[in-house]
Amino acid sequence: MPANLSPEYKNAQEAFRRARDPQEKLECLREMLRTIPKHKGTEHLQADIKTRIKELTEELGGPRKGAARGGPELTIRPDGAAQVALIGPPNAGKSNLHVRLTGSHAVVGPYPFATKFPLPGMLPHEDVQFQLVDLPPVTEDYIEPWMGGTLQNADAVMLVLDLTDPACVEQLDAVERRLQEKRVDLLARLPGRRDTVVAMAAPAGGSTDQDDDVIEDPFRVRLPALLVANKADQYEDPEAELEAYRELAPDPFVSLAVSAETGRGLDRIGPALFELLGVVRAYSKMPGHPPDRSKPFTLETGGTVRDVAQQVHRGLASELKFARVWGPSAEFDGQQVSGDHVVKDTDVVELHW
Ligand SMILES: Nc1nc2c(ncn2[C@@H]2O[C@H](COP(=O)(O)OP(=O)(O)OP(=O)(O)O)[C@@H](O)[C@H]2O)c(=O)[nH]1
Ligand SMILES: [Mg+2]
Incomplete structure (x- = not known):
């Protein structure tokens, strides 16, 4: 059934996608709900919008006294020039990188699943700062149920792999698939968000590239990703090792070989994020x-x-x-x-x- 989404709805959806402030996001969601055509074809989308409104309202309300909610925050309010989520398999060194790059007190452990909750920290680069969010690992078998919601606030992803782990090609593949299930797609470059705005601004009755039969999922996030291959200290020639990995892994991400332990290559992360995020x-x-x-x-x-x-x-x-x-x-x-x-x-x- 054609969705026949109105220009008002499309504008609200675009504003939602661009909004960074949670309060502003909430206002956009309410506008989306108000303007969405109410028929069978949009029922799923209406339900999704209502769920997101509920989640955001709770998030903005802060922890409830005596309520079931409480404990650590699962979404991190964006700060600095961009929010960058650290994602990867267990034990890759995400938390160690977080400590080295932001001076945080993230828990680093020689065992998998050391990190349980999101932890923000700031990475300075020239006169801007990137907010890095340390996160629990993602594996073939497990992803935190709240991870999709958390990544709604991210502008980019830092994919952290352990270069010494022979399974890292499969691990990255699993991470990408699990994220896709959570409606998060990883891209090598920044998606052209402004292209969408232009398409939507086309005059009514004129031809547009938008197919009205296809309802775009406003909650699907497309995030540019930087691949950081950690534990480079284990090799004499880590660049050759990274090259060997790249031959096996056909993904298109910009990649760096670094060591959180010795600090090697860490100074390239800020500039790489700046470039990736444009x-x-x-x-x-x-x-x-x-x-x-x-x-x-x-x-x-x-x-x-x-x-x-x-x-x-x-x-x-x-x-x-x-x-x-x-x-x-x-x-x-x-x-x-x-x-x-x-x-x-x-x-x-x-x-x-
Ligand atoms: N050799 C070496 N070991 C590292 C490096 N970075 C981290 N490690 C070790 O790898 C293990 C895991 O580090 P974490 O930072 O806890 O890894 P993580 O990716 O946060 O792990 P989870 O929280 O379980 O997902 C620890 O024993 C670290 O000491 C590195 O650059 N080189
Ligand atoms: Mg960790």
């Missing part, structure tokens, strides 16, 4: 004042001046009159641009409301 930094500036270089606003590739305005003041973004830009995206210093102007990394943006 992070764009923008510095804000007040008229007549020098730019504030202390903390950049971060956007994804293709982000606009309006996205910067949204971060500076969510309520005022729609009232933006124009902006002036300096830096890589400007044809000349202080060029006047509209909200649609695409920002490039290290631009300075002066907003005029």
Whole structure:
């Protein structure tokens, strides 16, 4: 049955996909539920939206006193330029990497399933920070039932493998399959989220690439992944070892050989994540004042001046009159641009409301 999803619904769904703040996500979900055509063809989707609203409402409410819920948080509120989830088989060294990269106190153990719950920490890279979330292992036989919900907040995945484990090719295969069951697909590159927006903005009655018979699953997440082959300290020539692994494993992920134990190769992780996530930094500036270089606003590739305005003041973004830009995206210093102007990394943006 054709879903006949309305433009209002599609816009709400797109806004949901792009939202990072849980409260904003919740508002988008309510809008999705309000605008979804109520018929048999959308029953599953309606139920999924209701479930997600319930989960998010609980999450936002915090732990209930005396209720069954309580104990460690299973979802981590995003922080920094992006949230990166550490995923991999048991004992690969995810927690050891987390400790080394973020200075956390994650439990590292010589036995499998040492990690039971998500643990956030911050990895600095130049003037931005990535939030790394340590997670329990994923195997052929087991994945935590809550893992799919947790990964809804992630922007990327760091796939951690033990380079010394002869089974790591099969392990990665199992991890990818288990994640797919949880509606999480791993990609080698950032998906072009903005392409979807363009397709949806096509005029009513005009031809679009969207097939109305196919209901897109708004809860399916597609995450770019970086492959980190750990325990490189066990080899004299870890690059050759990684190369040998790559010949066996036909996956397309960018990969690094590192050692959490000795620190070898760890300095390449920040730059690799920055590249994978296509992070764009923008510095804000007040008229007549020098730019504030202390903390950049971060956007994804293709982000606009309006996205910067949204971060500076969510309520005022729609009232933006124009902006002036300096830096890589400007044809000349202080060029006047509209909200649609695409920002490039290290631009300075002066907003005029
Ligand atoms: N040689 C070597 N051993 C490591 C390295 N990183 C971790 N280990 C060891 O591998 C074992 C597992 O490390 P963890 O960091 O707990 O592994 P994990 O992937 O978090 O394991 P789970 O929480 O069970 O999924 C520990 O005994 C670590 O000391 C490394 O770079 N080199
Ligand atoms: Mg662990």
